[in-house]
Amino acid sequence: MMDYDKTYAEFKWEVPEYFNFSRDVIDKWAEDPDKLAMLWVDDEGNEVRKTFLDFSKASRRLANVLRQQGVQKGDVVVVILPRLIEWWETNLACLRMGAVISPGTTQLTAKDIKYRFEAAEAVCIITDNANAPKVDEIIADCPTVKSRIIVGEPREGWLTYSDAVAAASEEFQTENTRSDDNAILYFTSGTTGYPKMTVHTHASYPIGHIITGKFWLDLRPEDLHWNLSDTGWAKAAWSSFFGPWNMGAALFVHHSLRFSPKKTLELLAKYPITTMCGAPTNYRMMILEDLSQYKFPTLRHCVGAGEPLNPEVIEVWKKATGITIRDGYGQTESVLICGSFPCLEPRFGSMGKPSPGFDLQVIDENGNILPPNMEGDLAVRVKPERPVGLFKEYWKDPAKTASVHRGDWYLTGDRAYKDEDGYLWFVGRADDVILAAGYRIGPFEVESALLEHPAVAESAVVSSPDEIRGEVVKAFVILAPGYQPSDELVKELQEHVKKVTAPYKYPRKIEFVDSLPKTVSGKIRRIELREREWAGKRK
Known part of the structure; x- marks a missing residue:
């Protein structure tokens, strides 16, 4: 994208009646048998290179295995794997055969897995040796699950992935999936109650991520892209799957049990990585290292998503690398709907501007678009035409689906304002805004101010x-x-916040802690902290 206004004005979606990502994207790139799709490394220094043709063949073999296991089109397959190559093969196999993928993080408990099996009526689970015991603990109470496939060492009662795939045929007729067929089922890491089941379809989500890969990640077929996200949440689909592979870019994958800022910087310096995506928490941890010790000769573009980026993090990273981290905004329910695109002048702390193909506005309680600099609900126009890349529904929950719509709008649940130039600024979750002595205070601004102090990690x-x-x-x-x-x-931190923001926003109470409660996708559960504060009180 060279000209944001021109691209936004002229952009049109093209969605065919039938679409299958494995066939229409992966197999097309696989026509070049040598085209690199992935460079995979682990902490022991092992390296594996995979072409698009490798993934095309492996996904056909696995599709045959799943079919033999009784998995049919429309059935839900729960996938709980770390950054193993089999995670990508499994996703492609499910898409190829029309099964519905339901990804889960490896941090799920046995109770979490049981809830997902029951809610989704899952018929198959694919996981590794570390997570299989959790499944065995609850499987007797999950009658819909008829197939258990393990990646790794053989286990009693489980089909061994490697053996089954090796023995299967590469011949498989890809399902001619309709564009509106269900393809992916996410359990959103909500702040209240049980997770919601968010459904995406075969065309809308993969095609919608052209926005993510082309315009925001700024990817080209010759790029090597590294996304730091865990495989269990939607960001992996954004930057580890649909976004890059739509563009024919290769993925750099680091398989590790935990995030190490030092190791990440070492790998970034060692390999020819051109673009990187990480959560702001990743960048915050990396800037605590001595960045002057590293050189990144091939790195040209960095983005952050999952939570708002703090201006001070962007500044430190740019000073060390020469690269501005570009913020991006979306949800489990969407593709990228707002971003600091490379052609835009960055405004530190802003989410950027609406993505092409999306009418993203700040509205009031009656669905009216608010004027600049007035805080309101961040919403996407869905009538008269629902944009590509937005979820289909909350599965089996029409009341919840209806609750996030207001007139012609889908409500993101976030509060924001738009400035005179069309840049959007995140204020906070709709239920996170603090009302103190008549003032409305967004927590993000205070958090950002605190993070500018060297004592705060x-x-x-x-x-x-x-x-x-x-x-x-x-x-x-x-x-x-x-x-x-x-x-x-x-006292020092309180005075610091007073100086960085308006005096009324400073934290009158500060508690030092060793950890913060987070969702499985790594977002801070402010609601849990707030409930602790208000326990026994009436608001």
């Missing part, structure tokens, strides 16, 4: 009850290495 801000003001700002702070909690540091 991570922070979360919520409301806390107060006899006079009704509620005040409270910050939970994880300290950076070398700092210790003290009353003096509390």
Whole structure:
């Protein structure tokens, strides 16, 4: 994208009646038998290179295995794997045969898995040796699951992935899936209640991610793209699957049990990685390292998503690398719907501008578009035409599906405002805004201010009850290495926030903690902290 306004004005979606990502994208790239699709490495220094043709063949073999196991078109297959090559093969096989993929993080408990099996009426589970015991613990109570496939060492009661795939035929007739057939079922990491089941279809989601790969990730067929995301949440589909492979870019995959900022920087310096995507938390951890010790000769583009980017993180990274981290916004329910696209002048702290193909506005409680600089609900226009890339529904929950619509709009659940130039600015979740002494305070701004102080590694801000003001700002702070909690540091941080933001926004309460509660996708559960503060109180 060279000209944002021109691209946005002229953009048109093209969605065929029938679409299958494995056939229409992967097999097309596989026509060049040598075209690299993935460079996979682990912590032991092992390297594996896979072409698009390798993935095309492996997904056909696995599709035959799944068919033999009784999996039919429309059946739900739960996939719980770390960054193993088999995760990509499994996704492609399910898409190829028309089965519905339901990804899950390896952090799920046996209870979580049981809930997903029951809610989705899953017929098959594909996982590894570390997670198989969780499945065995609850499988007797999950009668719909008729097939268990294990990646790794053989296990009693399970079909061994490698043996079954090796013995299967490469001949498989790809299902001619309709564009509106169900393809992916996400369990969203909600802040209240059980996770919702978010359904995406065969055409809308993969085709919608052309926006993600082409315009935001800025990918080309010769790129090597690294996404730091876990495989269990939707960001992996954005930047580890549909986005890059739509564009024919190769994936760099690092298989590791935990994120190490030092190891990440070492790999970024060693391999010819051209583009990178990470959560702001990843970047925050990396900038605590001595970045002057590393050179990244091939790196040209970096993006962040999953939570808003803090301006100070962008500045430190740019000073060290010369690259501006571009923010992007979307949800489990969508592809990228807003971003700081490479052709836009970045405004640090802004989410950027609406993606081509999306009418993204800030609206009031009646569905009216608000003027610039007025805070309201961030919403996507869905009538008269629903945009490509937006979810189909919350499966089996029409009431919940209806609850996120207001007139012609889909409500994201986030609060924001748009400036005079069309840039969008995130305020917070609709239920996270703090009302203190008549002021509306977004937690993100306070968190960003705290993170500018060298003592703060991570922070979360919520409301806390107060006899006079009704509620005040409270910050939970994880300290950076070398700092210790003290009353003096509390005062120092409070004065710092007063200077960086408006004085009324400073945290009147600060609690130093070793960790923060997070969802399985790594987002801070502010609601849990807020509920602790308000336990026994009436708001």
